[in-house]
Amino acid sequence: MERSEFDKLDRVEDRMWWFAALHRNLMTLLRWAPPEAANSPMLDAGCGTGDFLLPLARRLVPQGASVIALDLAAGSLSQAQARVQAEGLPVDCILGDVEALPFDDHAFDLVLANYFLYHVPDLDHAIAELRRVLRPGGTLLAATNGQDHMHELWQLVEQALFRLGVSPQRVTALLAHGRAAGALSFRLDNGAHWLHRSFTDVHLERYPDELHVTEVEPLVAYLLSLWFVEQMLAGATASDDALAMHSFEQSQVVESLRHIVQERIRVEGMVRISKETGAFVAR
Numbered sequence: 001m002e003r004s005e006f007d008k009l010d011r012v013e014d015r016m017w018w019f020a021a022l023h024r025n026l027m028t029l030l031r032w033a034p035p036e037a038a039n040s041p042m043l044d045a046g047c048g049t050g051d052f053l054l055p056l057a058r059r060l061v062p063q064g065a066s067v068i069a070l071d072l073a074a075g076s077l078s079q080a081q082a083r084v085q086a087e088g089l090p091v092d093c094i095l096g097d098v099e100a101l102p103f104d105d106h107a108f109d110l111v112l113a114n115y116f117l118y119h120v121p122d123l124d125h126a127i128a129e130l131r132r133v134l135r136p137g138g139t140l141l142a143a144t145n146g147q148d149h150m151h152e153l154w155q156l157v158e159q160a161l162f163r164l165g166v167s168p169q170r171v172t173a174l175l176a177h178g179r180a181a182g183a184l185s186f187r188l189d190n191g192a193h194w195l196h197r198s199f200t201d202v203h204l205e206r207y208p209d210e211l212h213v214t215e216v217e218p219l220v221a222y223l224l225s226l227w228f229v230e231q232m233l234a235g236a237t238a239s240d241d242a243l244a245m246h247s248f249e250q251s252q253v254v255e256s257l258r259h260i261v262q263e264r265i266r267v268e269g270m271v272r273i274s275k276e277t278g279a280f281v282a283r
């Protein structure tokens with residue numbers, strides 16, 4: 001992923017109001033941290049704008065933990081830093097790449113790598129780096145999503161395309177292309193396989209959950225921020241002619257998505273979006 005992409009990611013992350021519930025689940029994972037972790041160094045790798053870092057530091061710094069946060073995106077990191085500083089929490093925020101961690105071997109008792117390993121070009125190498133900086137017996141917590149995470153979003157886009165008059169064959173091809181392009185490399189179904197290459201003990205905690213969206217505009221805004229929809233709006237073309245994407249006026253797409261969401265909420269009272277998410281605990 002290009003560095004400029006990370007800034008876009010920040011903006012999208014801001015709109016991910018559903019991240020809050022995920023982070024509540026993640027806090028329960030801290031029970032897997034070894035008891036001595038409360039008094040020892042821990043790393044939040046790929047900390048983003050600090051959504052999890054903040055509750056983590058609030059809870060563990062008063063117990064004597066020394067918390068370090070790292071991210072590849074300067075914009076995200078400075079936001080994370082501002083947030084911890086605003087609360088007087090002494091967290092070191094370091095600009096860096098998980099594939100070349102600027103830390104000694106065995107420097108941490110606990111390392112977090114939540115919702116970002118799927119962005120990393122060399123996953124094997126990144127996981128080996130995370131292992132390297134953990135002391136023997138230390139714990140890695142790595143949260144990610146499954147293949148079907150929020151699959152209902154695709155159905156909404158599909159219906160919006162039909163409503164714009166796109167043929168069923170073209171819709172099927174477009175969605176298959178979009179799903180393949182957006183497929184995650186590190187997922188709930190294959191994460192253990194990747195982690196076992198560097199860790200001996202790996203288990204997965206799943207957090208089945210469902211969003212009940214009752215407001216139209218936040219969901220429309222989120223749908224518009226999806227990569228696939230952005231590409232459509234940009235009139236991007238796939239290399240294969242059969243998949244060439246339509247170029248639509250932004251207003252047409254917004255209107256179509258809004259109509260679909262409004263109708264669903266009017267008829268069913270909400271749009272249900274299932275979340276397939278969880279976290280690996282690796283030692």
Ligand SMILES: C[S@@+](CC[C@H](N)C(=O)[O-])C[C@H]1O[C@@H](n2cnc3c(N)ncnc32)[C@H](O)[C@@H]1O
Pocket residue numbers: 006009013045046047048049050051052070071072073076096097098099113114115116119120
């Ligand atoms: C979706 S955010 C997740 C933030 C945080 N872990 C959380 O759960 O709220 C993904 C973050 O991973 C960072 N990231 C992506 N690739 C990275 C890499 N190779 N090294 C460090 N950070 C990376 C991005 O800059 C972004 O801030």
